[in-house]
Amino acid sequence: MKIAMMGSGGVGGFFGGKLAQAGFDVSFIARGAHLAAMRERGLVIENETQGETRLPKVQATDDPTTLGQVDLVILSVKLWDTESAAQLIKPLVGPNTGILSLQNGVIKDDILRRAYGTAAIMGGVAYVGAYISRPGAIHQIGTMQRIVLGEYDGHKSARAEFLHKALLRAGITSELSTDVRRSIWEKYVLLVGLSATTTSMRSPLGPILDNTQSRAFMLQVMREVVAVGRAHGVALPEGFADDRLAFASTLPGNMDSSMHHDLKSGNPLEVDWLSGGVVQLGREKNIPTPANSAVCNILALYAAGTKRTLDHAQEAS
Numbered sequence: 001m002k003i004a005m006m007g008s009g010g011v012g013g014f015f016g017g018k019l020a021q022a023g024f025d026v027s028f029i030a031r032g033a034h035l036a037a038m039r040e041r042g043l044v045i046e047n048e049t050q051g052e053t054r055l056p057k058v059q060a061t062d063d064p065t066t067l068g069q070v071d072l073v074i075l076s077v078k079l080w081d082t083e084s085a086a087q088l089i090k091p092l093v094g095p096n097t098g099i100l101s102l103q104n105g106v107i108k109d110d111i112l113r114r115a116y117g118t119a120a121i122m123g124g125v126a127y128v129g130a131y132i133s134r135p136g137a138i139h140q141i142g143t144m145q146r147i148v149l150g151e152y153d154g155h156k157s158a159r160a161e162f163l164h165k166a167l168l169r170a171g172i173t174s175e176l177s178t179d180v181r182r183s184i185w186e187k188y189v190l191l192v193g194l195s196a197t198t199t200s201m202r203s204p205l206g207p208i209l210d211n212t213q214s215r216a217f218m219l220q221v222m223r224e225v226v227a228v229g230r231a232h233g234v235a236l237p238e239g240f241a242d243d244r245l246a247f248a249s250t251l252p253g254n255m256d257s258s259m260h261h262d263l264k265s266g267n268p269l270e271v272d273w274l275s276g277g278v279v280q281l282g283r284e285k286n287i288p289t290p291a292n293s294a295v296c297n298i299l300a301l302y303a304a305g306t307k308r309t310l311d312h313a314q315e316a317s
């Protein structure tokens with residue numbers, strides 16, 4: 001099976017790199033300095049405790065037409081790049097190509113369905129903490145490396161089975177879900193809680209959970225996500241936010257979110273799709289979402305990224 005990673009950063013570079021190292025036929029779509037480094041030196045995945053995964057030679061391009069049609073496209077660009085990535089992958093997609101987005105959020109697959117129809121789109125979520133630490137290098141924080149995937153109609157497909165087994169062979173904890181929409185929402189609950197608090201409070205998880213007020217805020221954020229999901233027909237148990245808070249307490253105190261990493265790097269933020277998505281979906285069903293609204297308001301100044309603002313400030317001084 002030929003696999004193309006559309007987006008080769010924290011998520012695409014990590015999971016694609018692990019699959020390539022396990023011997024699977026993986027191509028990487030990347031751009032800019034990261035692409036140049038991958039072409040020149042390959043890809044390295046670094047982890048402080050687990051050591052390095054080094055791939056001296058990888059197939060990397062910014063032009064999918066050079067790859068032709070593949071069996072699986074794994075999409076992992078930031079949410080603001082989804083529409084353009086969906087267009088870019090056109091030459092990769094044939095009548096039997098499966099498309100799996102590992103992005104966060106719950107509306108990503110609606111965009112892909114509009115472009116490629118229902119049958120092509122698989123569902124999935126990734127649990128990993130990883131980012132591009134320098135061109136050609138992915139840094140993984142901690143040891144979490146898990147994917148939950150499946151078909152939206154719950155049937156057992158050959159392509160899902162293949163990817164599941166491939167991931168297991170690559171050392172990834174993989175789970176096949178028979179209700180993947182719910183699996184995506186389950187992650188959304190935790191992720192919105194984690195990204196909203198770590199980014200707006202500029203702190204890793206540990207201190208947030210240790211403080212009564214910030215812990216209660218995190219719970220409120222997650223309860224809103226659960227209420228909105230239930231209103232949209234997702235089978236989340238009523239006490240699921242409390243369950244996720246208990247789970248969060250088992251995570252390492254230095255656990256952080258990719259959105260907080262983006263804030264610190266001056267990158268744009270996915271807040272409009274994460275807490276903002278909760279507000280939007282809540283509005284559709286008349287579910288109040290004051291905590292998530294507050295997070296959007298707090299982060300509004302930073303949502304488009306601060307690199308250009310800083311550049312302008314430097315130019316002015």
Ligand SMILES: NC(=O)C1=CN([C@@H]2O[C@H](COP(=O)(O)OP(=O)(O)OC[C@H]3O[C@@H](n4cnc5c(N)ncnc54)[C@H](OP(=O)(O)O)[C@@H]3O)[C@@H](O)[C@H]2O)C=CC1
Nearest residue numbers: 007008009010011030031076077081103104128129130258
């Ligand atoms: N990082 C993490 O730990 C986790 C992230 N996620 C989710 O996964 C998704 C991806 O996040 P992440 O991997 O962190 O993002 P990254 O920014 O690390 O990686 C995305 C990569 O895709 C590239 N890209 C975007 N558009 C194109 C294009 N048209 N052609 C070629 N390359 C392109 C980006 O390039 P450029 O930098 O030039 O824009 C970037 O290198 C997000 O939705 C995120 O929320 C989910 C689980 C964990």
Ligand SMILES: CC(C)(CO)C(=O)C(=O)O
Nearest residue numbers: 126127128129257258259
């Ligand atoms: C919470 C985490 C690290 C889990 O995978 C994540 O998805 C993110 O920060 O984007």
